[in-house]
Amino acid sequence: MADTVSSPDVRTILDAGGYRAALEWTARRAEAFVIPLAALVVGMVLFSLFILAVGKSPVQLYETMWRGGFGSWFSIQNSLSRGAPLLLAALCVALPARLGLVVIGGEGAIVLGGVAAAAIGVALNGAPSFLVILLMGVGGAAAGGIWIGVVGALRHYRAVNETISSLLMAYIAIALMNHLVEGPLRDPASLNKPSTQPLADIYRIGNIPGMEVHWGLVVGILACVLSWLLIEKTRWGFAARIAGGNVRAAQVQGLAVGPLIVGFTALAGGFAGLAGMIEVAAVQGSANGSLAAGYGYTGILVAFLARHNPLAIIPVAILLGGIDASGGLIQRRMDLPDATVLVLQGMLFIVILFSETFYGRFKLFNPDLWQRPHFLKGNV
Amino acid sequence: METTDIGLWGVPLAMLGGAIRVSTPFIFVSLGEAITERSGRINLGLEGTLVFGAMSAYAVAVMTGSPWLGLLAAALAGLCFGLFHGWICKFPKVNDIAIGIALMLFGTGLAFFFGKPFIQPSAPDLPAIPFGNWSDIPQVQAALNVNVLFLIGAALAVFLWWAFRNTRVGLIVRVVGDSADAARAMGLNPNTVRLLATGVGGALAGIGGAYLSLYYPGSWTERISSGQGLMAVALVIFARWNPLGCFAAALLFGGAGALGPALQSVGVTQGYYLFYAAPYILTLIIMIATSSPSRTLAGAPGELSITK
Numbered sequence: 060m061a062d063t064v065s066s067p068d069v070r071t072i073l074d075a076g077g078y079r080a081a082l083e084w085t086a087r088r089a090e091a092f093v094i095p096l097a098a099l100v101v102g103m104v105l106f107s108l109f110i111l112a113v114g115k116s117p118v119q120l121y122e123t124m125w126r127g128g129f130g131s132w133f134s135i136q137n138s139l140s141r142g143a144p145l146l147l148a149a150l151c152v153a154l155p156a157r158l159g160l161v162v163i164g165g166e167g168a169i170v171l172g173g174v175a176a177a178a179i180g181v182a183l184n185g186a187p188s189f190l191v192i193l194l195m196g197v198g199g200a201a202a203g204g205i206w207i208g209v210v211g212a213l214r215h216y217r218a219v220n221e222t223i224s225s226l227l228m229a230y231i232a233i234a235l236m237n238h239l240v241e242g243p244l245r246d247p248a249s250l251n252k253p254s255t256q257p258l259a260d261i262y263r264i265g266n267i268p269g270m271e272v273h274w275g276l277v278v279g280i281l282a283c284v285l286s287w288l289l290i291e292k293t294r295w296g297f298a299a300r301i302a303g304g305n306v307r308a309a310q311v312q313g314l315a316v317g318p319l320i321v322g323f324t325a326l327a328g329g330f331a332g333l334a335g336m337i338e339v340a341a342v343q344g345s346a347n348g349s350l351a352a353g354y355g356y357t358g359i360l361v362a363f364l365a366r367h368n369p370l371a372i373i374p375v376a377i378l379l380g381g382i383d384a385s386g387g388l389i390q391r392r393m394d395l396p397d398a399t400v401l402v403l404q405g406m407l408f409i410v411i412l413f414s415e416t417f418y419g420r421f422k423l424f425n426p427d428l429w430q431r432p433h434f435l436k437g438n439v
Numbered sequence: 440m441e442t443t444d445i446g447l448w449g450v451p452l453a454m455l456g457g458a459i460r461v462s463t464p465f466i467f468v469s470l471g472e473a474i475t476e477r478s479g480r481i482n483l484g485l486e487g488t489l490v491f492g493a494m495s496a497y498a499v500a501v502m503t504g505s506p507w508l509g510l511l512a513a514a515l516a517g518l519c520f521g522l523f524h525g526w527i528c529k530f531p532k533v534n535d536i537a538i539g540i541a542l543m544l545f546g547t548g549l550a551f552f553f554g555k556p557f558i559q560p561s562a563p564d565l566p567a568i569p570f571g572n573w574s575d576i577p578q579v580q581a582a583l584n585v586n587v588l589f590l591i592g593a594a595l596a597v598f599l600w601w602a603f604r605n606t607r608v609g610l611i612v613r614v615v616g617d618s619a620d621a622a623r624a625m626g627l628n629p630n631t632v633r634l635l636a637t638g639v640g641g642a643l644a645g646i647g648g649a650y651l652s653l654y655y656p657g658s659w660t661e662r663i664s665s666g667q668g669l670m671a672v673a674l675v676i677f678a679r680w681n682p683l684g685c686f687a688a689a690l691l692f693g694g695a696g697a698l699g700p701a702l703q704s705v706g707v708t709q710g711y712y713l714f715y716a717a718p719y720i721l722t723l724i725i726m727i728a729t730s731s732p733s734r735t736l737a738g739a740p741g742e743l744s745i746t747k
Contacts, residue, residue, distance in 0.1 A: 161536055218732040222483065222536055223673045227719045227726075230666050234716035241712060359540060398551030405545025409527070412537050416530040 083426035090424035095366065098414035102407040109402065115393055123392050127385025134384065136271045142380025143272070144169070146279030147334035148358025149376055150286055151207065153367040154327040155221070157290055158320055159303040162210060164225030165331040166355025167232030168203030172332025173339040174236050175202035177255040177346035178244060180262045180339070188261040195262070196336050203332020204325040206232060211324025215317045233351050240347055254347035264341040273341035279376070282330050286369035299323055331355065357383065360408050379404070449578055449705050456582025457697020458690050459589055460655045464489065464647035465689035466592035468671035469678065470599060471643030473685050476675055477603065478636035479616040479629070479742030480528060483539025485644040486668030487546020488520045492648025494550035497659035500562035506653045509562065513649035514642045520546055521641020525634035535744060543668070557659050565654045588650050596686035603682065612636055616740035644668065670722050677725045679738040695721045
């Protein structure tokens with residue numbers, strides 16, 4: 060990067076009108092859009108081949124998927140509802156990822172966040188609704204935040220691998236939830252599906268006016284925007300990006316890497332816990348086994364697809380929410396197992412990860428490698 | 440089977456039997472992962488391989504009537520998954536841990552996709568050898584009814600321990616795992632060695648899956664694996680990449696996993712779900728106890744991303 064000639068202002072002077080500078084600006088940024096989109100297309104083509112191989116029509120499948128996910132106002136609202144928890148679950152992966160950590164146990168934070176919120180909502184029955192909902196949110200976020208924050212602390216202070224520990228913690232969290240909803244917190248009236256006592260209606264989160272989508276979507280989008288601001292515009296985010304690039308360098312610079320890691324993982328877990336709280340307050344009405352619905356795992360895929368960019372998470376989560384939402388329709392219309400969606404997600408995931416290898420490989424996206432005027436040769 | 444009342448002795452006995460029964464998939468997955476990690480890669484996708492192995496073994500056993508053909512199918516399927524992981528990770532900037540997570544989702548999804556028709560029919564079991572016939576107490580007989588795969592796994596652990604030290608292939612795998620540069624200087628291609636090591640690791644994980652569906656619990660359901668594939672990865676670290684250690688750790692984990700059912704069998708039902716979490720908690724505690732921020736783990740392959 061010591062190449063002074065490649066700085067835009069010099070270039071602009073070199074080529075009159077700034078046309079080339081604009082082109083270079085576009086080219087440099089195009090890579091981050093073109094490669095993931097191409098990977099998405101390749102993944103869908105591979106999935107078409109898979110569907111052909113099992114004797115079904117990929118055209119019909121994608122048509123069904125479109126109809127089930129985005130074809131009507133009804134299905135769009137359904138997709139948005141399913142995308143809402145994915146926004147928060149993906150942040151649980153994306154934030155630690157900026158520090159170079161691969162945390163995949165968001166499911167545990169979601170589950171515990173939901174249980175904590177339900178317990179608070181039941182315990183405070185009778186208190187003013189805004190206060191209870193606020194405390195439910197805080198409690199859910201705290202439960203998730205502590206859970207994943209511990210993973211971060213173990214990583215930094217004990218060098219315990221965060222990928223494995225977070226997943227183990229997720230299994231422990233699910234066992235803990237089963238214990239609580241079948242034992243101490245169980246509503247005796249819930250026979251077939253052990254649950255906590257149902258929340259009073261005034262403590263439920265309603266829908267956004269004019270839509271059949273709950274407020275969780277707004278919370279999720281806000282969380283993504285705030286996370287983006289945190290990472291890109293604050294000094295903590297800057298420090299995190301340095302530590303993510305090179306821990307040693309960050310330590311040499313005097314950055315407090317430990318608190319940074321614990322803070323980011325706790326925040327990430329807090330978002331996932333909030334997803335659990337919203338799931339309880341807006342969808343389920345009580346905490347039960349449905350909390351472990353796999354949002355945490357789909358969230359991993361969302362975060363990687365978005366390349367851990369919180370703003371990119373918003374469209375990707377809604378896209379995957381739509382794919383999720385169409386699962387039932389695919390099952391009914393095309394006589395395919397409900398796991399079809401899982402296969403598609405797995406394929407997309409692999410292709411996206413594989414596409415990492417193409418970053419920086421194409422001349423097209425790197426103006427430094429473009430043909431230069433003769434008098435600049437050798438100056439690169 | 441009649442039960443004789445042996446009181447609280449039933450708990451350690453059920454745990455011993457459970458340790459032998461539950462540990463077998465751990466043994467195979469962890470030995471497979473030990474081979475892969477010794478070559479310098481980590482394959483978190485073994486969880487998916489395990490589930491797909493369980494499904495394919497069950498499906499083939501149902502269709503052919505032979506559990507051994509099922510076992511073979513599971514090993515082949517595992518080999519394919521392993522080879523795929525090994526191949527895709529050779530490309531620059533492709534992260535082996537992330538690919539493992541993706542393969543975990545993909546393998547599970549694929550297993551559920553193809554396994555749907557096989558949830559109902561029943562498949563023949565892999566044979567077990569009754570070592571407990573000398574006793575007339577049914578619980579003892581049950582505990583010592585040992586599946587052949589457990590014995591094969593034990594033998595394999597000893598063989599691998601010997602082979603890593605004393606054979607050319609063992610040395611090649613270790614060199615590649617410790618320093619790719621040194622391996623290249625010796626004229627070895629690290630990518631090829633890792634490809635094969637990941638392939639073999641996948642095949643062993645597939646066999647572990649076959650045990651799940653063809654012996655214990657002995658049926659194919661979508662909940663067949665509860666993270667055994669992942670715990671096995673943690674277990675390899677705990678065992679310091681030593682095959683004999685893997686075997687011992689697998690037994691320990693099996694015993695922890697059998698704690699819940701064993702207590703339930705003597706009438707302790709309080710906190711059943713908490714006991715169910717015992718193996719995960721044990722894994723976590725062991726990881727915390729054996730990791731250290733200030734030094735690299737003894738015996739850790741130098742090229743392994745997870746310990747860097």
